[in-house]
Amino acid sequence: MDVLFEEWRQIVDGFWETIQLLVLSGLIATVLGTLLAAMRVAPVRMMNAIGTSYVNVFRNTPLVVLFILVVFGLPELDIQYTYFEKAVIALSVYTAAFVCEAVRSGINTVATGQAEAARSIGMTFTQTLGRVVLPQAFRAVVPPLASVFIALTKNTSVAAGFGIADATATLSALLNNDPQAAVALFVGIGLGYVLIVAVISTGSHLLERRWAAAR
Amino acid sequence: MGGSPMSSVLFDVPGPRARSRHRAIGAVTALVLVAVLAWAIWRLYENNQFEYEKWEPFVTPAIVRDLFDGLLVTLKIAAVSIALAIPFGMIFAVGRLSDHWILKWPCFVVVEFFRAVPVLMMVFFLSIKYATEIGKFWVIAIPLILYNGSVLAEVFRAGILAVPKGQSEAGSSIGLRKYQLMTIILIPQAVTAMLPAIISQCVVALKDTALAFVIPYDEIVSVGNDIRNEFHNSFATAIVLAVVFIIIDYSLSRLAIWVERRVARRGRTAVKQPPTVPGVGVGDESIAG
Numbered sequence: 495m496d497v498l499f500e501e502w503r504q505i506v507d508g509f510w511e512t513i514q515l516l517v518l519s520g521l522i523a524t525v526l527g528t529l530l531a532a533m534r535v536a537p538v539r540m541m542n543a544i545g546t547s548y549v550n551v552f553r554n555t556p557l558v559v560l561f562i563l564v565v566f567g568l569p570e571l572d573i574q575y576t577y578f579e580k581a582v583i584a585l586s587v588y589t590a591a592f593v594c595e596a597v598r599s600g601i602n603t604v605a606t607g608q609a610e611a612a613r614s615i616g617m618t619f620t621q622t623l624g625r626v627v628l629p630q631a632f633r634a635v636v637p638p639l640a641s642v643f644i645a646l647t648k649n650t651s652v653a654a655g656f657g658i659a660d661a662t663a664t665l666s667a668l669l670n671n672d673p674q675a676a677v678a679l680f681v682g683i684g685l686g687y688v689l690i691v692a693v694i695s696t697g698s699h700l701l702e703r704r705w706a707a708a709r
Numbered sequence: 710m711g712g713s714p715m716s717s718v719l720f721d722v723p724g725p726r727a728r729s730r731h732r733a734i735g736a737v738t739a740l741v742l743v744a745v746l747a748w749a750i751w752r753l754y755e756n757n758q759f760e761y762e763k764w765e766p767f768v769t770p771a772i773v774r775d776l777f778d779g780l781l782v783t784l785k786i787a788a789v790s791i792a793l794a795i796p797f798g799m800i801f802a803v804g805r806l807s808d809h810w811i812l813k814w815p816c817f818v819v820v821e822f823f824r825a826v827p828v829l830m831m832v833f834f835l836s837i838k839y840a841t842e843i844g845k846f847w848v849i850a851i852p853l854i855l856y857n858g859s860v861l862a863e864v865f866r867a868g869i870l871a872v873p874k875g876q877s878e879a880g881s882s883i884g885l886r887k888y889q890l891m892t893i894i895l896i897p898q899a900v901t902a903m904l905p906a907i908i909s910q911c912v913v914a915l916k917d918t919a920l921a922f923v924i925p926y927d928e929i930v931s932v933g934n935d936i937r938n939e940f941h942n943s944f945a946t947a948i949v950l951a952v953v954f955i956i957i958d959y960s961l962s963r964l965a966i967w968v969e970r971r972v973a974r975r976g977r978t979a980v981k982q983p984p985t986v987p988g989v990g991v992g993d994e995s996i997a998g
Contacts (some may be wrong), residue, residue: 566943650828
């Protein structure tokens, strides 16, 4: 138990790194994923094809392989970024595919009449999507999107294998120093992740309730 | 592509002007795509990525055999993990639905903890603390069993709860006991309905076997990592690994969709399929409930 208090500084630093990865990649993935979802439902075949291919490629590639590609592959192409930036790139590109699927499923839940009403008053595709369908879709999308962010929280740990000193890397370092305290460290740092996940799912429940009332 | 029933509702059937506009947008998109691809290919060419020696390992029989053996190990880890995660999930799902708090609470804590903790954390923990006792196979397999088992526990629980009430009432009315209700009526229907979700979970497990590269073990990503270090061809190696995984995972996803349709058609279960995000693959679909 004591080791958790003795090393609290290092553990907090680790979680700070985890949270930075989570927030930054989460934001980028949300923007990219929403764009991809719009492409997947657009009336232009070419865009559908790009959106679909993106999702099928990145959803089916292990995150570790994507990290290998970005962290070790990009420098071979003379594209240089810091380890943190590369971790954010890999996590965002991967998560965007899941955000896209979550948003698309949300678009599918919006009642047909809504889009028809928008069209009947002369709105274009962009207006229908941007003003009528997407704002409603985002409500329906809160629970699956929260699941995507929860998965992202856990996925940030993969960065620990690629030179980032996040919470999981901190666990690994502390375990090597003090194998006696292994169980306390594992449960303690594990509870840190449980806390982040609990915050995301509580936030999602609150938003869901609030927006459900507004409907 | 583009054919979900909803997407046609978002816009009118295009007239001649809209059609030509769509064609124009399509052409511009294609141009942008071509430009990006051309830039990427130029970049690859500039940095000698098309040189034969970068790709040579992947046509060298001995190395191809190593990769193939690695793939078999990957498949074995995933298969064993899912095979053991299913009973784990079943036990904890039933445990969480128990009326006795002494069963309910421990199951709740275990499921929630292992669903929230990164698999890689468990791998580090086992590989540093217990690698010699349990061997590398179990260092990667146990975390996958605990994680996927916990996710499946939630899938099964949602499935059992989704069996219409009339089913268990009918069971009770002919005098079935609680465990009989569970084993004869509820679980078979829940599992049938959740079969596609189980197959999707196989995709997750298969991708997560890649985490074994930190140990490292003998599965395909660790093999790839050795190739990468020896031949300094990280880019080529990552592409080859990605293609292998995409082919297998994509086939599994298609299988899941096929099974889903079949289950819906055969009517072996009274559970109405919940509108899941197709293959979200984060395994937390049930959180929505």
